[in-house]
Amino acid sequence: MTSALEVAGVSVSYGKFIAVETATLHMAPGECVALVGPNGHGKSSLVNAIAGTIKRGGQVTAFGKQIPARSTKAAVAAGLVLVPERRHLYPKLSVRDNILLGGFSKTRRLRASRAWDDVSDVVDMFPELKKLLRQDAGTLSGGQQQMVALARGLAARPRLLILDEPCLGLAEAVTERLYGWMEEITRTDLAILLVEENPVRALDVCDRMVRIYNGVIAEGVDEAAFPGHTGVEVTS
Secondary structure: OOOOEEEEEEEEEEOOEEEEEEEEEEEOOOOEEEEEOOOOOOHHHHHHHHHOOOOOEEEEEEOOEEOOOOOHHHHHHOOEEEEOOOOOOOOOOEHHHHHHHHOHHHHOOOOHHHHHHHHHHHHHHOHHHHHHOOOEHHHOOHHHHHHHHHHHHHHOOOOEEEEEOOOOOOOHHHHHHHHHHHHHHOOOOOEEEEEEOOHHHHOOOOOEEEEEEOOEEEOOOOOOOOOOOOOOOOOO
């Protein structure tokens, strides 16, 4: 069976600072894997390198297709979609248009009316958005904006969805709702790589975990990496 993701020797540097050091990661189709670790230890750098948004060393393969460094086009073509940290919506575009942009690669040959028909089903997962489709995305609450970002990612029809800290800065009640949604999609054949600071919360939805600490992927949980969570079992 072709792997959903193979990461081999991936490294990320910003000048002389090494953010990620020769990371290796494997994911099977339909698997949900949590990438956990403290803030500032390389989680976002690694997933952005995988998605082709930043310069990297090493190799990334998604569903048997090589993803060249800094090629988001190749990543999306292979079925890999990143929902970035802090959402990165277009604040002056409507909710509808933000979601449509997610499906652009799939619908660009269609008329606008048919394009919306092709992606509108993702909004069914977030009923709250249906009454907000004409509203500018920048006027929404943080939780609503995250729903738009998730819907935009799903509109691309990914085979592997990378979620980078989807609940960062959100109220606990909103976080619980978003985790309920993530639990639902883990029952589908969509592979998910979830970036999360809290290993206990990630265990609620993921099949397994890997952790990154000081830019190095490793097994297990220790007090230095996760104060107060030494009883959590993490596998890679």
